[in-house]
Amino acid sequence: MSNWYEIKNINELDSPALVVFPDRVKHNIQLAIEMIGDINRLRPHIKTNKSREVAQMMLQAGITKFKCATIAEAEMLAQCNAPDVLLAYQPLGPKLNRFILLIKKYPATKFSCLTDNIAAANEQASAFSFANLSVSVFIDLNVGMNRTGISPDKEVIELFNHCKTLKGLSVVGLHAYDGHIRDVDFEAKKEKCDSAFKIVEVLNAELNLPTIIMGGSPAFSVHCKRKNIECSPGTFVYWDKGYTDLCPEQKVQTAAVLITRVISLPAAGKICLDLGHKSVAAENEITKRVYFLNAPDLKAVSQSEEHLVVEAGEGHHYKTGDILYGLPYHICPTVALYDSVYTIENGEVTGEWKNVARDRKITI
Numbered sequence: 001m002s003n004w005y006e007i008k009n010i011n012e013l014d015s016p017a018l019v020v021f022p023d024r025v026k027h028n029i030q031l032a033i034e035m036i037g038d039i040n041r042l043r044p045h046i047k048t049n050k051s052r053e054v055a056q057m058m059l060q061a062g063i064t065k066f067k068c069a070t071i072a073e074a075e076m077l078a079q080c081n082a083p084d085v086l087l088a089y090q091p092l093g094p095k096l097n098r099f100i101l102l103i104k105k106y107p108a109t110k111f112s113c114l115t116d117n118i119a120a121a122n123e124q125a126s127a128f129s130f131a132n133l134s135v136s137v138f139i140d141l142n143v144g145m146n147r148t149g150i151s152p153d154k155e156v157i158e159l160f161n162h163c164k165t166l167k168g169l170s171v172v173g174l175h176a177y178d179g180h181i182r183d184v185d186f187e188a189k190k191e192k193c194d195s196a197f198k199i200v201e202v203l204n205a206e207l208n209l210p211t212i213i214m215g216g217s218p219a220f221s222v223h224c225k226r227k228n229i230e231c232s233p234g235t236f237v238y239w240d241k242g243y244t245d246l247c248p249e250q251k252v253q254t255a256a257v258l259i260t261r262v263i264s265l266p267a268a269g270k271i272c273l274d275l276g277h278k279s280v281a282a283e284n285e286i287t288k289r290v291y292f293l294n295a296p297d298l299k300a301v302s303q304s305e306e307h308l309v310v311e312a313g314e315g316h317h318y319k320t321g322d323i324l325y326g327l328p329y330h331i332c333p334t335v336a337l338y339d340s341v342y343t344i345e346n347g348e349v350t351g352e353w354k355n356v357a358r359d360r361k362i363t364i
Contacts, residue, residue, distance in 0.1 A: 005257050005325045008347045016279040017259040020341045024255035029061050036224040045234030046073050048332045050357035055080045067232040071098045076357040078106035087113040100131045101364050112136040116150040129168030138175040143196040145180040152199045173211030186249045193222040221249050240331035241291040258326040271318045276306040281333035290326040
């Protein structure tokens, strides 16, 4: 077998399945450390892998700071004894109550969260103070993605000054995610990332906060070169076809592969695979959901819950039972579709990693 993704004992693995190559994961972790230079500035997002095993690999590599999006992801990190965990979300209502329970259950982990408006800060401070806690918070800035965050202008100064009057929380930094910047050309991407960062930099010149957290995987190659800021890539551990195309300057290895089989030959020129909506992220248009490493010319034409029909052309050679190895275009929501991933070492299935944080709740 000459292709890195091929599995010798593939007949022992049912499909659809998601497999991971630990050696490639280790390579990607080390690459991120090398790119940033100072491991203390690396705060990986755990949303992509959702597994204790990958978190432990990062901890063993010397990484101590992490970012996550859900209470379950935060709890999984605490169960791995991660020293520093940012919930990159603004917890309010029942989620705020769960966050407080999390902090109390895992005192060895330092937790922080986001805030982006005065009403939210008031609610958070009141709950933290009532629980006899003082929690670090980052002001979340909207630098163009228009998803969350406060407008990076005088409103930030007002929010910061208001937070200083509150008991129960302490503003320790600024957080900005520029995931809307999607340029393939590195210089174009750098120019836009620099512009977004300049806004944050100007604000912090007035606030003088100790920590700025900036960007995700697409902008990592730009922000990792800055001094005195933390970077939080997430997808880099597994990578995917989408970021392979979007970020050619990053020498990250794809480390997660979908396994699917031909299950039917429904019509001339068409084959059906067991790779439906429940098996691969389906938010992109149908030809941008999976790329087949060993069949790059196949074109997806329709998909349902358990089936993917692809055009193979007249006189194709495919038969039922044939194995296809696919790269998802978006690995993060693809991982969330699987209870576990199977590990591949030396071309063979060797184990299983549970995606324990794919659920919204572990114990809290």
